[in-house]
Amino acid sequence: MHNFQQNPENVENYVPFVNSVNMTGIEYPTPLSQISQFEKQNTTISVNIFGYEEGEIYPLYITKKTFCHHVNILYLKENNKSHYVLINNFNRFLSRTKKHREEHFFCYLCLQGFTDKCKLERHKADCGKFDFQKITLPKEGEVLEFKEYAKTARIPFVIYADFECLTRKVDTCHPNPNMSSTTTYQQMEPYSFGYQRVSIDKRYDKPPVIYRGPDVVENFIRHLLEEEKEIRDILSRIEPMIITEYDKLDYKYAKKCYVCKKAFSSKNYKVKEHDHVTGSIRGISCNNCNLQIKIPKFIPVVIHNLKGFDANLIMSKIGKFKEQDITVIPHNKEKIYVIFYRKSPLYRFFAIFKQFTGNFNKNLADEGQKHFNYLSKTFPDPDVFSLLLRKGVFPMIMSIPSRNWKNLVYHPKKIFLTN
Secondary structure, X not given: OOOOOOOOXXXXXXXXXXXXXXXXXXXXXXXXHHHHHHHHHOOOEEEEEEEEEOOEEEEEEXXXXXXXXXXXXXXXXXXXXXXXXXXXXXXXXXXXXXXXXXXXXXXXXXXOEEOOHHHHHHHHHHHOOOOOOOOOXXXXXXXXXXXXXXXXXXXXXXXXXXXXXXXXXXXXXXXOOOOOOOOOOEEEEEEEEEEEEEEOOHHHOOOOEEEEOOOHHHHHHHHHHHHHHHHHHHHOOOOOOEOOHHHHHHHHHOOEOOOOOOEOOOOOOEEEEEOOOOOEEEEEEEHHHHHHOOOOOEEEEEEOOHHHHHHHHHHHHHHHOOOOXXXXXXXXXXXXXXXXXXXXXXXXXXXXXXXXXXXHHHHHHHHHHHHOHHHHHHOOOHHHHHHHOOOOOOOOEOOOOOOOOOOOOOOOHHHHOOO
């Protein structure tokens, strides 16, 4: 803010400007946690703070918006002593990290350097979507290994669901050609849902639930709440361990844990790790892994088009269930990745992976019935089954005045022609 060409290190030069910034409530020495407060109190000043450790420079605090008076500061710390140092030229300061001597322009967030300002601006458009970061690499000789063994247990229940909608035409007046406007010409109306509850124990599988009628989304949520009660009751009962002759031999000769693959020891002895839902022994594990592996406390609900449209259906009616504690992970204003019912056990709604399309679907269908156990049980007729493996053909542009789905009227093809 106040640059002096001569003796810039002389503190006396800055004494007249002590009251030019608002330091109300700011401690001395100023901790990093109060930098944002300083910016709020001094609305024309923005600050970036960078740390230095073991020869590495990394961001500690990056301002949300750069103002006319912007300063970059290096924060040095050793034991209990710390000091702020002004960085006069940020690009020159970081250029020493580059082997080539030409001028570089650096991103404040990731400290990546560019030889062209235009490239930096294009990079900032993407990098600005994320918070600043520090890359930490393991030290030489360290081994990176998987430790989240608690997450390796199979989820006991999964619900696969889908909605079907009709496209209703909306009557509207012609927009004013002299003004910008949005015209609603059709509306998606849900008329049915279907879901399949799948369990690791076949005793708890259920036939598919199909609903057609009014209040589709509300009824879907009510069905899920009923499913939750049943599943909660099942999970509250721990099935006794079922030990077979094979399990006895496996326990006798096991030398290492089937989960972490480490050898047993006197302190970390071997135990029979069994499924609390089925009662069967999953393997011979060490005591540590056995204590970590628990039944997941959530029920996945996998929905075909959750991220695209079906999440909007659910969110439009979720307010009627105010007693449920709900959170969402948004992708943007219109699309949602996952919805949580924050209860125990709770529901987590997921979209089917994008990768499960194209050749993946075709290859499964070509291999036939063996990959579709639940579908073949519901539709044992091989002719009907083969039709269901094809891409569905459904006339979305149709009007069905009656909800009597048992007496459908087959309309001629010409009424489905649209512009």
